[in-house]
Amino acid sequence: MNVTQQTRVGLRTVALGYLFVLLALPIGVILYRTFEPGLSEFFASISTPAAISALNLSLLIVAIVVPLNVVFGVVTALALVRGRFRGRGLLQAVVDLPFAVSPIVVGVALIMLWGAGGWFGALDRSGFTVIFGLPGMVIATIFVTLPFVVREVEPVLHEIGTDQEQAASTLGATGWQTFWRITLPAIRWGLTYGVVLTVARALGEFGAVIMVSSGFAGVSQTLTLLVHARYIDDHNTYGAYAAATLLMGIALVVLLLMTVLDRKRSNR
Amino acid sequence: MITVTNAHKQYGTFTALDDVSLDIPRGSLTALLGPSGSGKSTLLRSIAGLETLDAGVVTIEGEDVTNVPPQRRGIGFVFQHYAAFKHMTVRDNVAFGLSIRKRPKPVIDKRVDELLEIVGLSGFRDRYPAQLSGGQRQRMALARALAVDPQVLLLDEPFGALDAKVRTDLRTWLRRLHDEVHVTTVLVTHDQEEALDVADRIAVLNQGRIEQVGDPVTLYDRPANDFVMSFLGSVSRLGDQVVRPHDIALDRDRQHALALDAAVPASAGVIGAVVERVVRLGFEVRVDLRAESGERFAAQITRRDANDLRLAAGETVFARVDQPSSIVERMAIAGV
Numbered sequence: 358m359n360v361t362q363q364t365r366v367g368l369r370t371v372a373l374g375y376l377f378v379l380l381a382l383p384i385g386v387i388l389y390r391t392f393e394p395g396l397s398e399f400f401a402s403i404s405t406p407a408a409i410s411a412l413n414l415s416l417l418i419v420a421i422v423v424p425l426n427v428v429f430g431v432v433t434a435l436a437l438v439r440g441r442f443r444g445r446g447l448l449q450a451v452v453d454l455p456f457a458v459s460p461i462v463v464g465v466a467l468i469m470l471w472g473a474g475g476w477f478g479a480l481d482r483s484g485f486t487v488i489f490g491l492p493g494m495v496i497a498t499i500f501v502t503l504p505f506v507v508r509e510v511e512p513v514l515h516e517i518g519t520d521q522e523q524a525a526s527t528l529g530a531t532g533w534q535t536f537w538r539i540t541l542p543a544i545r546w547g548l549t550y551g552v553v554l555t556v557a558r559a560l561g562e563f564g565a566v567i568m569v570s571s572g573f574a575g576v577s578q579t580l581t582l583l584v585h586a587r588y589i590d591d592h593n594t595y596g597a598y599a600a601a602t603l604l605m606g607i608a609l610v611v612l613l614l615m616t617v618l619d620r621k622r623s624n625r
Numbered sequence: 626m627i628t629v630t631n632a633h634k635q636y637g638t639f640t641a642l643d644d645v646s647l648d649i650p651r652g653s654l655t656a657l658l659g660p661s662g663s664g665k666s667t668l669l670r671s672i673a674g675l676e677t678l679d680a681g682v683v684t685i686e687g688e689d690v691t692n693v694p695p696q697r698r699g700i701g702f703v704f705q706h707y708a709a710f711k712h713m714t715v716r717d718n719v720a721f722g723l724s725i726r727k728r729p730k731p732v733i734d735k736r737v738d739e740l741l742e743i744v745g746l747s748g749f750r751d752r753y754p755a756q757l758s759g760g761q762r763q764r765m766a767l768a769r770a771l772a773v774d775p776q777v778l779l780l781d782e783p784f785g786a787l788d789a790k791v792r793t794d795l796r797t798w799l800r801r802l803h804d805e806v807h808v809t810t811v812l813v814t815h816d817q818e819e820a821l822d823v824a825d826r827i828a829v830l831n832q833g834r835i836e837q838v839g840d841p842v843t844l845y846d847r848p849a850n851d852f853v854m855s856f857l858g859s860v861s862r863l864g865d866q867v868v869r870p871h872d873i874a875l876d877r878d879r880q881h882a883l884a885l886d887a888a889v890p891a892s893a894g895v896i897g898a899v900v901e902r903v904v905r906l907g908f909e910v911r912v913d914l915r916a917e918s919g920e921r922f923a924a925q926i927t928r929r930d931a932n933d934l935r936l937a938a939g940e941t942v943f944a945r946v947d948q949p950s951s952i953v954e955r956m957a958i959a960g961v
Contacts, residue, residue: 520708523675524766526695527702528722528773538721542712 384605390595391602402599407574411583412603417491418579419559422498426555427548430506434544437507438514452508455501463500464568467493471569493569494579501562502555509551513544546618553615557608580604626651627672627777627809632681634667634833641667642678643833649777649826651686654803654810656820658856659830665813666781668830672811673779674698686776701770701808705782707762709754715741715765716750722773740768743802760791767799771806778810784819796823817857821845829853861922863946864896873924874947875912875934882943895945898922903936912936914944 360368391399402408436442437449455463469475471487480487487493521543525535541548563581571577578586580600588597627649634642641664649655657665670676672683674695683691690698710718716737717724723733741747744764746757754762763783770778783799784792800823803810814820820827821841828838829852837849848854851867861870876882882895898914901921910931912924924944926934936942 517711520704520706521710523695524702524704524708524710524769525721527673527675527698527700528769529696529725530721531696534725539710545712 387598387601387605390598394595398595399599399602402596403603405596407578408583408596408600408603410575411578411580411600414491414494414578415560415580415604415607418495418498419556421495422502422559423552423555425499426502426506427552430503430551431510431544431548433507434510434514438511439519452504455503460497460501460562460564461568463565464497467497467500467565467569471496488569489571489577491577494566494577497565497569498559498562501565502558505554505558506548506551509547509554510544511547513547517543549615549618553611556611560604560607580607626684626686627811628682628684629668629672630682630684632668632671632683633679634664634671634676635679640833642671642681645681645830645833645835647828647835647838649809649811651809652807653826654800654812654824655826655828656824657811657813657828657830658815658817658820660815660856662832663830664833665815665830669779669781669811669813672777673700673702675702699776701773701775701778703763703766703770703778703780703783705785707754707759707766707786709757709762709766711754714751714753715746715757718754718765719768719772721769726773736772737768740772743771743805744768758791759787760795763787763795764798767802771808775808778808780810780812782813782815785814792819793822799823821857829856831856859923861924862920863916863922863944864894866946868946870911870923870925871909872947873922873926873944875924875926875930875936875942875944877934877942879943882945886945889946895943898942898944900936900938900940900942902938903931905931912942914942916944 403412433448433452437445437452468488471477471481471493473481473488475481475488477487485492487496517540521539522535525539526532530538561581563585566579567582567585570579570582572582572586574583574586580603584597584600584604587593587600627647629645629647632642632645634640643664645664645668647668657668659665667676671678671681672685674690674693678691681691682689685698685700695702710721713721719737719740720733723736728736737750738747741750744767746761746764746768749757749761749765754765757765767783780799784795787795796819799812803823812820812824825840826838827841827844829836829844831852837844837853844853845857848857854860854867859870860867861873862868863873874882874885876885876895879895879897886895896916898916900912901915902913904911904913905928908928910926910928912926912931913921914924915921922944934942
């Protein structure tokens with residue numbers, strides 16, 4: 358396509374302007390507001406007991422959700438790619454469900470299921486709190502992050518095929534040895550990317566988690582809930598900005614980690 | 626020694642192996658030759674244990690391995706598309722089988738170096754498969770398969786993904802390797818030239834059945850039926866006989882042709898034909914002919930004969946079968 362110099366500059370301006378207004382500007386405003394009163398103010402705001410507890414809770418949820426998603430994600434991806442069983446199409450659709458269902462609906466559904474009056478309410482009545490406790494938040498987060506690992510690993514499995522695994526088996530490797538030495542290293546990068554997406558989403562999830570959390574500061578408040586509570590309930594605008602910056606900081610670290618790992622891969 | 630007895634394999638309505646029995650002598654290099662869908666790969670993969678037979682028995686060195694998984698069959702397998710472990714170096718690829726067997730590192734290193742020397746990849750120890758050419762990758766795959774000292778080496782169209790020049794080089798190289806290593810080798814191919822070149826025995830498969838087993842010369846000169854004959858080389862139909870084009874002799878003089886033909890037993894007689902085209906292919910000259918019956922066939926003659934005959938399009942010649950050895954026996958034709 359032949360484009361004149363003028364059109365090209367124009368198109369670039371539009372694209373960059375769009376990104377700036379929609380992405381860079383809001384983030385910039387938060388960063389500006391956060392650091393305007395100085396670094397000490399920022400650190401004071403993110404080291405209150407409520408903030409530290411929120412950070413810990415968010416990281417705890419990530420630490421529980423990621424391993425579970427990795428194991429079930431890889432198994433599901435293997436089943437979808439290699440398996441020949443009835444209901445495979447159904448499973449494909451079910452995996453995508455969290456993309457289609459609004460997180461708030463997920464929260465409501467979980468209350469219906471696990472709440473005191475729900476189908477599995479007996480558990481709640483026996484004293485094991487699911488809804489308005491950590492288990493509820495973990496289940497809600499698993500629901501919304503379920504597809505990431507599956508959908509990132511699946512195409513890689515398709516691509517590598519079964520030749521390498523068959524070769525390993527003719528060389529004497531058992532099923533487990535083949536999985537650890539051949540399959541896992543081959544899907545490593547898809548898996549890494551799936552984990553990064555899972556972490557980012559688990560940290561940022563709000564709609565589903567707010568439904569199933571009691572939202573007590575220092576007890577059941579994740580970082581995202583803290584941002585919300587400080588802004589809406591406490592009218593502590595600055596505190597909300599600071600917590601949001603912390604949240605972004607963690608997401609940025611994860612993203613950087615991924616980029617570094619990605620670069621390592623392309624160097625090979 | 627590998628034996629396959631009454632092997633049967635079905636995929637849905639497609640019969641891949643239909644009551645196949647085959648003995649592969651120890652130390653031989655046997656080619657399974659056939660068109661695609663003939664069952665040759667299924668047969669090889671069944672010997673490896675990568676496919677399970679619906680019925681039948683496979684033994685390797687006298688041991689019934691029909692229900693033994695590939696891990697414990699003592700085989701080396703080479704795949705058409707190399708199946709290189711992409712995340713491992715050449716060294717680690719070749720060492721894989723030995724490290725699974727938990728051999729000490731110095732032993733593994735020594736064996737790997739030895740094998741890389743044999744396959745000519747000594748300088749490529751620390752490379753990744755992506756940094757190798759197709760031919761090099763396949764030689765690495767061969768070294769990897771040989772590292773575990775397999776009782777049998779199974780190759781599934783090993784040169785199929787390579788270009789023509791590399792393919793012929795590797796073929797010659799494989800033959801030399803086999804002469805040195807003497808491991809019982811089975812090679813699947815759809816390329817008759819490749820089979821005739823490297824193998825000392827060929828089994829021709831068609832539609833899940835074995836048509837004929839024998840050494841290359843027997844198969845070429847005394848094919849059991851039309852299929853084997855046409856699969857192992859080009860053929861011409863002369864009257865009711867199927868012959869090799871280079872076994873047809875041409876003569877300008879009918880009487881002379883008849884006299885010579887009388888000496889050949891069971892001959893198809895002398896057939897008058899019109900020259901349609903003369904194609905000079907270097908040493909060989911192909912003459913496209915149309916018989917009096919209207920049937921077209923081709924004869925392959927030497928450059929000298931062609932010069933002596935001074936053939937030109939439109940002229941009439943007399944064709945006869947010169948070497949009856951390659952005629953498919955009548956009975957076999959009747960049986961097809």
